[in-house]
Amino acid sequence: MKKKFLKIAVALMLVASVFAFAACGGGDEAETIKIGVFGPLSGEVASYGTAVVDSVKLAVEEINAAGGVDGKMIEIFDYDTKADKAEAVNIYNRLKDQDEVVAIIGGTISGETLAVKELAIADNMPMLTPTATSADVTIGAPSIFRACFLDPYQGSAAAAFSIESLEAKSVAVLYNSDDAYSEGIAEAYKAAVEEAGLEVVYYDAYTSDVKDFNTYLTQIKSANPDVIFLPDYYNRVGLIATQMRDLGIEQTAVGVDGWDSVEIDYAEQVEGYYFVNHFAKDDPDAIVQNFIATFKENYDKDPNALGALGYDATYIMVEAIKNAGSTDAQAIIDALAEVEYTGVTGPISFNDEGDADNKNIAIIKIVDGKHVLEEKISAK
């Protein structure tokens, strides 16, 4: 008898809990707008994913504090892909089926974004990647948008800066042949300077495991270019810059957005060098300074360009949802295509492919270990 009673009690409790959850779920749907975000939060490129997710959360906090979207709060679901493509697919499915998000900000790196590209197309999921630079990400994907500029674009911007502002007559290019990012930018840069009639006196590549650059740099030194172009990420650039200084190479070097953070460990070595970036930390624009100040307040460190892009992407997505007037996928996508927004990284609107084609490019000079805005190249 007692046992039977217990069984019934348990059964009743289970039934009740189902109702409770259902009610809870229903309530949430009415009150919040769910947005997913993913990126590598652990592993070798953890700093990229962390920068994006931190900034997305910061933006959402601000938006919610200001009243959300028509009184509805934004709810963020963030996941760690560990830079793993299979993991990214699992996360995408979880965001769509379990968390029932209406839109996704991500992925952070190109590989994981490409991994979920076909799924997002099939589901017509509104997706805005803040930072994936590979051209493929948005090609043939009507529901995918991108907030940053593409690799060839920054390659030609760096070339324009070398030609016009540095008045270079000859350049040397040293890139990483293991990395599509580095190689893509190197090719774009080379094509642009050759078209302008400059001489490329040195063009060679190393592989990812190379630590000794003396050999390359000795050749570059004797070729005597006006500018040395180094499209790679900050750790390796620090290494190359150190060896450049040791060899007494006095020419200036020009770099790309992967250089962001190089000044943390190599301030002395990269002093006076230039690189292309998405925003400048010393830009007097209020929106930039506000972003830097609040980011610092919340996370106790300076934001990098990836963070700035994540922050902008969040505001753009929210703006689109607001304009769409509903959380219907097609309505959000249509609104994204029309959106015009000016953020930390400048004015952003999307072309037919879904790329931000009129982005500002900031040329940063490293002075006393700090980013100094040298020049702002506005959209062509």
Place this chain on the structure above:
Amino acid sequence: MIFIQQMINGLQIGSIYAVIALGYTMVYGIIKLINFAHGEVMMMGAYFAFLAASAGMPVWAVFLISMVGSALLGMAIERVAYKPLREAPRISALITAIGMSLFLQNLALVIFKADPKVMPRIIPTTPINIGSIQISNITIITFTVSVVFMILLTFFISKTKPGKAMRAVSEDKEAATLMGINANSTITLTFAIGSALAALGGILYALAYTQVAPTLGVLPGLKAFVAAVLGGIGIIPGAMIGGFILGFVETFAKAYISGRWADAIVFGILILVLSVKPTGILGKNVREKV
């Protein structure tokens, strides 16, 4: 002029390869084991140096701590991983060595994390001008320190008692034991010296290229192994010659052919030499006594 400058670059990297190759060749000479964990001992040596340098110790203390620490590590590896397998088939010991290499690499990954650490510049760098050639003082220091240690090692092996014991054990372990040589402690000593040399390579590498990472030892380790085989594994002068040849070939391939081809050329030369002279440059064609 630029040719001479590139030769100096080749000398620098070659002398690091040579120092590391010495450890490979000494261990192989004495217990016929290719110690694949050698590159990782080099990496640990670089981390020891990084820790000592970060603590603000003077240059001599950085070298001493790193080399002694690595010598102890090498002795521990020998005791734990290789000694129990001394009578086992050679392939077992080889696989243990590969396992040890992976273990040390992952240990460093757990302790020091994946992002490269920046080695403090304990020796201030100043470019030195010789005629129209400008080279870094680090290059000269690297070359000088390695050559001094190579001379010391050669002297130790040919003139001192423990050195003679080492040669005796490597020639015939049983006979050496019968003559009253303690083979076990001689083998331990070999590991200690080899590991200290690996650490020296690691310090010089970290000084020259300023970054210390858990994967630091992989490629130099492999190249040094190639150098040891090229010169004739088990033969000490062979390791030095092999190291310098490798350094020159790599540098000239990068400078005059293409950076992308450098490694392919280096390993291609290994295949070529081994197909013509399987025992290496200084190797003698002695039939192995089994």
